[in-house]
Each structure stands twice: as structure tokens, then as C-alpha cells.
Amino acid sequence: MTKLLQTLFDGLAVGSLYALIALGYTMVYGILQFINFAHSDVFMTGAWVAYVVAATAGWAALGGDAPPLYAGLFTLFASMLFCAILGFGIERLAYRPLRKAPRLNVLITAIGISLFLENIGQRPELFGTQPQKMPQLLPDTTLFTIADVNFRVVDLTVIAVALVLMAVLQWLVFHTRLGRAMRAVSHNFSVASLMGINVDAVISFTFVVGSAMAAAAGFLYVMKYPGALKQPADSTWILLGLKCFVAAVIGGIGNVRGAMLGGVLIGLMEMFGAAYLSPHMRDIYVFSLLIIVLLVRPAGLLGRATVEKV
Numbered sequence: 001m002t003k004l005l006q007t008l009f010d011g012l013a014v015g016s017l018y019a020l021i022a023l024g025y026t027m028v029y030g031i032l033q034f035i036n037f038a039h040s041d042v043f044m045t046g047a048w049v050a051y052v053v054a055a056t057a058g059w060a061a062l063g064g065d066a067p068p069l070y071a072g073l074f075t076l077f078a079s080m081l082f083c084a085i086l087g088f089g090i091e092r093l094a095y096r097p098l099r100k101a102p103r104l105n106v107l108i109t110a111i112g113i114s115l116f117l118e119n120i121g122q123r124p125e126l127f128g129t130q131p132q133k134m135p136q137l138l139p140d141t142t143l144f145t146i147a148d149v150n151f152r153v154v155d156l157t158v159i160a161v162a163l164v165l166m167a168v169l170q171w172l173v174f175h176t177r178l179g180r181a182m183r184a185v186s187h188n189f190s191v192a193s194l195m196g197i198n199v200d201a202v203i204s205f206t207f208v209v210g211s212a213m214a215a216a217a218g219f220l221y222v223m224k225y226p227g228a229l230k231q232p233a234d235s236t237w238i239l240l241g242l243k244c245f246v247a248a249v250i251g252g253i254g255n256v257r258g259a260m261l262g263g264v265l266i267g268l269m270e271m272f273g274a275a276y277l278s279p280h281m282r283d284i285y286v287f288s289l290l291i292i293v294l295l296v297r298p299a300g301l302l303g304r305a306t307v308e309k310v
Contacts, residue, residue, distance in 0.1 A: 002148040007275040008268070013155040013224065015267020016162035020217035021244035022251070022259040023169060024210030030254035031186045031206050034103055037110040038090060039214060040241020041117035042083050044232055046215030047134075047222045048127045050079045051229055054135045072137035076161075076219045080212040087211025091204050121232030132229045134222040158220045165216055166260055169209065173256055182206060186254070239283070243270075246290045252303025261301060265289065 021043050028036045053075045059067040094113055098106050121127045138157055142150045173179040184192040185202045193199050221240075222229050230236045247266050251258025266286045273285035293301065 003275065005147055005149045007271050009149060009151065009155065011268035011271035012264065013158045013267070014271060015264035016159050017217050017221055017224070017263075018244050018247045018267050019260045019263025020162050020165060020213050020220075021241070022247040022263045023166070023256065024214045025245050025248040026251070026254055026256060026259040027206050027210045029248070030256075031182065031203060032095070032099075034106050035110070035245065036095075036207075036210075037107070037241075038113040038117060039210065040237055040244070041114045041121075041232075042087060042090075042211045043214040043218045043221075043241065043244075044237040045086060045117060045121065046079045046083045046218030047229060048121065048218075048232065049082045049215070050075050050219040050222060051132055051134055052127070053078045054137060059135050059137060067135065067137050072157075072223070075137055076216060079215040079219045083215035083218075084208045084212040087207040088204055090211075091207040095207075096200065096203075118233040118237075127232050129231050129233075131227075131231055131234075134226040134229050136223075136226060138223050154224055158224055161216065161220060165213060169213070170256060172209075178202075178205070243283075243286055246286055250290055250293045250300055252300030255300065255302045258300055258302035 021039070024039045024042070025035065028034070028039070054067075054071070057071070057074075059071050090113055094109055095106065098109055122129045139153045141153055143153050143156060144151050171179075173182060181192070181197045181202050182205075184195065184197055185199055189199050192202075228236070243266060244263065247262035248259045249262070250265060251260065251262030266289060269285050269289050270282045274282045277285075297303070
């Protein structure tokens with residue numbers, strides 16, 4: 001029972017991270033109908049910006065001393081702000097000129113942006129080529145124990161921040177005027193424009209929000225796994241991005257609630273598979289779940305099948 005509960009808690013923490021990243025994929029697809037494959041590199045950038053902020057502030061050199069209480073919050077907001085600006089720049093300079101171009105052109109551009117961010121990030125004046133260890137900006141202690149299950153501060157913070165950000169996004173999309181504009185643009189650009197909606201501003205805002213979510217996930221990821229800050233071009237970031245894309249597809253690509261559900265599901269699948277079957281095959285469990293879901297519900301768990309007249 002202890003192993004079951006501990007695995008469940010760990011799966012929820014990891015799944016919350018996946019859900020945050022998956023939201024960026026599903027928001028862009030829901031409006032523009034294409035996959036932003038550079039999104040995983042925005043996630044990577046958010047993690048590295050968090051390290052640069054902590055190192056610049058001197059928190060990385062504290063050793064065993066605890067950083068100030070505001071250190072984690074300040075680093076989180078700084079990372080989200082930087083990636084929000086980065087997301088706006090990517091949309092404005094790379095994707096907007098290709099909005100009426102064939103989808104293949106946009107796909108190639110997304111891959112090009114991904115490679116650009118990976119390689120420019122290795123410049124010595126930016127992040128460099130050496131992996132780093134993220135300073136512990138959050139207390140790495142056990143807050144309380146229930147049935148021999150340790151509830152660590154870092155894991156609880158990851159889940160809490162992820163839930164708050166997802167709840168804010170849910171409120172924004174479904175209960176605000178801007179959210180109604182986003183949903184209108186996702187249905188039809190031309191009609192939304194005729195109704196007085198600034199389509200360009202809505203699309204840019206979507207990229208800003210999705211990139212900020214990815215940055216938050218990057219910060220929380222290196223808080224949970226301080227030694228996992230690999231070099232910008234490492235395949236770890238690409239694999240994480242693919243898993244989060246899988247989460248969006250499983251939940252129903254273009255569906256905000258589906259991205260949340262898909263992220264939690266693959267987090268649980270990964271943790272339970274590693275705990276009870278084989279830890280070396282955790283990636284196989286995730287992609288096997290994708291195949292099963294697509295065979296049963298091709299549109300995803302919460303997605304809707306589209307009917308086209310011929």
C-alpha cells in the first residue's frame with residue numbers, strides 16, 4: 001500500500017509537469033491547426049533561464065545555505081516573463097508571415113526554430129555546452145508523512161503551482177472576454193475578424209500564455225530534478241517535448257481540459273510502469289498508451305471527431 005500511494009503521488013507530480021507543457025501544444029493547435037515543435041525548446045529555455053537567474057543572483061553559490069524565501073518565486077516569474085517574450089517573438093517573426101502558407105512550410109519553420117534555439121543556447125555567452133546543477137530554491141524536505149508516504153515540499157509545490165496555473169488558464173479561456181475571442185478565432189479567422197476581434201493580437205497572446213506555461217514547467221522540472229539540467233541540445237528535452245505532445249494527443253489535441261487529463265495520465269502510466277514493471281521501459285509505456293487511445297478514440301479522450309463533407 002505504501003508503494004502504491006507513493007507511486008500515485010509521484011505520478012501526479014510528474015503528470016502535472018507534463019500537463020503544463022501539453023497546454024502550450026494544444027492551445028496553438030486549437031487556434032492555428034499546426035503543431036509548434038519548437039515548444040519543447042521553449043520549455044528547455046525556461047529551465048536554463050531559471051538557472052541563469054539563480055546563478056546571477058548568487059543563489060547557486062550558497063552551497064548548503066538556504067536561499068531567501070522569495071528566491072523561487074522571483075526565479076519562476078523571471079523565467080515565465082522571458083519565455084513569454086520569446087514566444088511572442090517566435091510567433092511575430094516566424095509564424096505570422098507564413099499564416100497563409102502551406103502547412104508543410106510552417107512545419108519546416110517550426111523544426112528550424114527548434115534547431116536554432118538548441119544550437120544558439122550552446123553559445124558560451126548564453127547557456128554553454130556543460131550540464132549544470134540547479135540550486136535548490138525550494139526546501140528539499142518532507143513536509144509530512146501519511147501511511148509511510150513522504151510528501152516532499154518540492155513535489156507538493158510542483159502540484160500546487162501546476163494546479164493554480166491550469167485553473168487560471170481554464171478561467172481565462174472559458175470565463176473571460178479574451179477567452180471568448182480565443183475560442184472564436186479557433187473556429188474561423190475571417191468571421192472573428194468581421195466581429196471586431198483583433199486576430200493577430202489573440203494569436204500572439206496564445207503564444208505568450210503557452211510559452212509562459214512551458215517556462216513554469218521548466219522551472220518546476222529542475223526544482224524536482226536538480227541534476228537534470230542538460231545542455232540545450234541534449235535529446236532529453238526533445239523526448240520530454242514528445243511526451244507532452246503525446247499527452248495533448250491522448251487528451252484530445254486542441255482541448256484544454258484534454259491536455260490536463262493527458263498529462264496526468266501519462267505521468268501515472270510512466271511512474272506505475274517503472275515501479276511495477278521495468279524502469280528502463282517507461283517511454284514504451286507512454287507511447288503504448290498513445291497507440292491504444294488512438295485505436296479506441298482517434299480524436300483523443302476528450303476530443304471531438306470532425307465530419308467533413310466531400
